[in-house]
Amino acid sequence: MLRISSIFKSLWTYRFFIFSSIKNDFKSRFSRSKFGGVWIVLHPLAMVLIYALILSQVMTAKMPGIVSDYAYPIYILSGIVCWNLFSEILGRSLNIFIENSDLIKKISFPKMTLPAIMVGTALVNFIILVVVMYIVFFILGHSPINNIIWLPVLVIITLSLAMGIGLFFGIINIFIRDVGQLINIILQFWFWLTPIVYTINIVPEKYKWIIMLNPLSSLTIGYHDVLVYDKSPDFTTLSYPIILAFVMLALSALIFKKANEEMADVL
Known part of the structure; x- marks a missing residue:
């Protein structure tokens, strides 16, 4: 298995390449856009608005512990930030090596810098969304700041789980391209198996x-605890996604070691 210390050493050595790539990624995405990074938050906010308009009257009464006329939009937005981070990293991991095949073939560099660039970009998107989310919260009279210290912990777990699963199937996707298509379909069902637009108590x-078999359910509930109910997350239920994240990261490192030499030939 790849030594963790050697991976971090490579990432540190190529840190300027990673940072410049993240910067260039944003420049290329918004180079001809008048609104630039605003588009990062418009999509999730649009989702929240749609679900709130359709389901708000039905769901608000089923949400104990939230004293607000905007309880349901607050609840959805708190879950959406978790889902967006997870699905972005998982989705991009599936094609991270395929999309950079020319770079891999022409330049000798640690391939693990590519996931680092992807994670860096996703984190910037996440931070922008969280800042906007808190602005919306304060406008709605909701201020969950007492337990915000737990948010970075939840983010680390989310990143680890998404990267572990994403890189595992992303490496397999190099050799069997149907895998990427299948996981994208599974993600559509995965969203509805996660308590984002509904509460676990109505199941x-x-x-x-079945819902709790989904590791993202425990994570989403953790985000709701911090961002909706302003309390610390339940680490008893979070132990499941934490353990799964470590297992998937280990499997990803193992399969990466075995496939590393063959990647360039297959790509």
């Missing part, structure tokens, strides 16, 4: 185990 008791 019938006999089906709750």
